[in-house]
Amino acid sequence: MCGIVGIVERNLDRPVAADELARMVRMLHHRGPDEEGSITLPGVGLGMRRLAIVDLSGGQQPILNETGDIKIVANGEIYNFRELQRELEGHGHRFHSRNSDIEVMVHAYEQWGEDFLVRLRGMFALAIWDGRTKTLIAARDRAGEKPLYWTQTPGRLLLASEVKALLVRPEVSRELDPVGLDQFLTYEHILAPRTLLKGVHKLPPAHVLRYRNGDVSVHRYWDAADVELQDWRDEDAAAALRESLGIAVERQLMADVPLGAFLSGGIDSSSIVALMSQGASQPVNTFSIGFSDGTYNELPYAREVAALFKTHHRERQASPDLGEMFERLIVHLDEPFADVSLFPTFTVSELAREHVKVVLSGDGGDELFGGYDAYQAQALAARLGWMGDALMPAIAGVASALPPTEKKKGLVNKVKRFSTGATTAPPDLGHYRWMVYLSARDKARLYRTGLRDALASSDVYAPVRDALGRFSQDDVLNRQLYADLSLYLADDILVKVDRMSMATSLETRAPFLDADVMELAFSMPGRLKIRNGERKWILKQAMSDVLPESIRTRRKEGFSVPMKNWLRRELQPLMRDLLSRARVSQRGLFDPAVVEQLMNDHVDGRENHAHTLFPLMVLERWASEYLQAPNFSSPPAR
Numbered sequence: 001m002c003g004i005v006g007i008v009e010r011n012l013d014r015p016v017a018a019d020e021l022a023r024m025v026r027m028l029h030h031r032g033p034d035e036e037g038s039i040t041l042p043g044v045g046l047g048m049r050r051l052a053i054v055d056l057s058g059g060q061q062p063i064l065n066e067t068g069d070i071k072i073v074a075n076g077e078i079y080n081f082r083e084l085q086r087e088l089e090g091h092g093h094r095f096h097s098r099n100s101d102i103e104v105m106v107h108a109y110e111q112w113g114e115d116f117l118v119r120l121r122g123m124f125a126l127a128i129w130d131g132r133t134k135t136l137i138a139a140r141d142r143a144g145e146k147p148l149y150w151t152q153t154p155g156r157l158l159l160a161s162e163v164k165a166l167l168v169r170p171e172v173s174r175e176l177d178p179v180g181l182d183q184f185l186t187y188e189h190i191l192a193p194r195t196l197l198k199g200v201h202k203l204p205p206a207h208v209l210r211y212r213n214g215d216v217s218v219h220r221y222w223d224a225a226d227v228e229l230q231d232w233r234d235e236d237a238a239a240a241l242r243e244s245l246g247i248a249v250e251r252q253l254m255a256d257v258p259l260g261a262f263l264s265g266g267i268d269s270s271s272i273v274a275l276m277s278q279g280a281s282q283p284v285n286t287f288s289i290g291f292s293d294g295t296y297n298e299l300p301y302a303r304e305v306a307a308l309f310k311t312h313h314r315e316r317q318a319s320p321d322l323g324e325m326f327e328r329l330i331v332h333l334d335e336p337f338a339d340v341s342l343f344p345t346f347t348v349s350e351l352a353r354e355h356v357k358v359v360l361s362g363d364g365g366d367e368l369f370g371g372y373d374a375y376q377a378q379a380l381a382a383r384l385g386w387m388g389d390a391l392m393p394a395i396a397g398v399a400s401a402l403p404p405t406e407k408k409k410g411l412v413n414k415v416k417r418f419s420t421g422a423t424t425a426p427p428d429l430g431h432y433r434w435m436v437y438l439s440a441r442d443k444a445r446l447y448r449t450g451l452r453d454a455l456a457s458s459d460v461y462a463p464v465r466d467a468l469g470r471f472s473q474d475d476v477l478n479r480q481l482y483a484d485l486s487l488y489l490a491d492d493i494l495v496k497v498d499r500m501s502m503a504t505s506l507e508t509r510a511p512f513l514d515a516d517v518m519e520l521a522f523s524m525p526g527r528l529k530i531r532n533g534e535r536k537w538i539l540k541q542a543m544s545d546v547l548p549e550s551i552r553t554r555r556k557e558g559f560s561v562p563m564k565n566w567l568r569r570e571l572q573p574l575m576r577d578l579l580s581r582a583r584v585s586q587r588g589l590f591d592p593a594v595v596e597q598l599m600n601d602h603v604d605g606r607e608n609h610a611h612t613l614f615p616l617m618v619l620e621r622w623a624s625e626y627l628q629a630p631n632f633s634s635p636p637a638r
Contacts (some may be wrong), residue, residue, distance in 0.1 A: 003028025003049045003161040004077040006127040008136045010214040012043030021045040021377040027165040031502045037061045048073040063103045069131035072106040076124030076146045079251035136211040143513040144205030144490035151200045157211045163334035173199040178454040185438045188338040189492045191463045196335045225471045227522040238541040248514035258284030259358035265301025268362025274546045277309040286311040289348040289369040316351045318344045330621045338615035340563040347502040351616030353504040367484045367537040368521035370529035378431035431480045432464045437611040477526025562611035578620045
């Protein structure tokens with residue numbers, strides 16, 4: 001596991017200064033505290049920080065091919081590298097190390113060109129300099145477990161695992177992208193390829209960037225939408241899933257350091273722990289997080305699984321005293337990110353890092369097998385049909401008059417959330433209506449005129465429509481899952497897990513996101529995933545002889561924190577400070593009177609505005625660190 005950077009000059013005769021490269025590399029020390037490596041040559045610089053997991057004594061980067069004209073830096077793990085190594089040796093390639101998965105990639109590129117990417121089973125972000133063609137090749141894994149950002153200035157291309165490594169360069173823009181801001185407040189995260197900074201881009205998952213002679217091109221090399229649906233028999237599908245997930249877990253146990261697993265007690269993480277425990281010579285290390293608020297606390301479920309598989313289990317309690325953690329983590333993030341589960345993710349990562357260097361997680365199970373409430377919300381809306389369209393405004397009116405409760409979910413909160421999604425977001429978004437947090441009506445009140453004008457020609461829902469439209473097969477649920485794999489998983493869940501675990505120098509791995517598991521999942525029709533209202537049906541069948549019914553049938557809770565309650569109490573002073581009239585006015589983006597009213601209504605318990613207030617807090621703290629003051633005085637470009 002590493003952090004990588006790259007510099008390629010437009011004029012390859014211009015030398016790359018080693019000290020400029022080193023400043024970028026050292027911004028990524030937390031991603032790789034074990035060692036540093038770099039190489040500079042005319043017009044090109046590659047650098048990295050390494051967290052040594054495999055081939056501890058070797059594996060130093062950058063790595064070169066036999067002739068030295070192909071060079072690589074990479075972040076991640078390639079689980080099938082030994083099979084590839086044997087195949088490449090058959091083609092005559094010679095390896096310096098027997099145990100370096102990164103060295104395998106440089107020879108695989110030499111042998112197969114960019115087509116080598118589809119042969120990889122693992123997570124990665126990589127940069128290859130091909131001295132033969134004077135081309136930089138950069139790529140990310142299929143799901144987007146490992147990040148990669150890039151920007152092009154008049155003189156060069158810069159890339160890095162995190163934006164903060166780009167921002168050490170004075171030529172990189174710190175100007176606000178208003179479309180990125182609108183996405184952030186709509187979804188609580190920003191969708192690739194955008195960031196909140198103009199000209200700074202995320203490379204999307206399963207994409208390749210090519211830079212040559214000053215020109216950038218980006219294209220996709222793999223797409224779950226291309227997987228053909230099959231007419232699976234129930235028992236065959238369950239057996240295939242059990243086998244494929246078992247192989248993925250076995251592959252991802254590859255490490256020369258201690259490893260463990262995150263455990264919530266839900267079906268996904270419990271399945272991973274169960275498969276890790278099979279054949280293990282010693283107890284699996286498991287790690288869980290708890291809350292004093294009983295409706296958010298899942299520790300009893302995690303303890304049940306830990307006891308069943310006799311794991312070496314450790315727990316930590318999440319605290320609402322987040323002042324110091326908020327300051328540390330929000331400044332650490334590359335861009336505003338408001339999924340409140342970032343805090344327990346950091347806390348459980350910190351706990352795990354005290355004992356291991358690698359953990360496996362259950363991430364991806366919801367997006368592959370139908371785990372979210374939004375799928376059932378959309379199914380209910382479809383069943384109601386025209387009757388729902390007629391009744392929903394009245395239901396929404398009644399629901400809005402009810403005060404929110406402090407529970408995590410509860411009937412009142414569910415009715416309020418369902419009616420809001422059904423009436424305030426465009427119907428063609430389907431299930432994504434329940435993944436929108438700030439409606440057009442609320443933005444019209446909150447945004448100041450300059451920001452509204454800058455967004456006049458943009459459509460914040462376009463990425464969702466594009467993702468739904470790319471899936472052309474006739475399976476409604478799989479279309480929804482594809483959109484969530486492409487957007488929510490890639491730009492929320494995996495961003496959170498990568499940044500929070502890497503902040504503690506912990507590597508996380510997700511067996512559900514193994515390429516073979518993902519392709520198998522998308523070959524299965526939706527009827528295998530949600531059946532008679534039961535979510536993840538096929539996964540439960542696959543694990544029926546390993547996990548007890550109490551674990552397989554417990555309802556999904558979701559990994560969250562009681563932020564709405566904390567903002568009324570422990571975090572209210574921080575909220576009032578960050579969103580004071582003076583600071584909001586100075587920022588110039590939002591109406592300070594509206595922000596103050598939102599705070600007052602929330603604190604007094606009249607409404608739950610946590611999904612607006614917390615993102616605004618994150619934005620203000622992040623912007624004060626990184627953002628150039630916006631200027632919307634000129635008419636927006638059309």
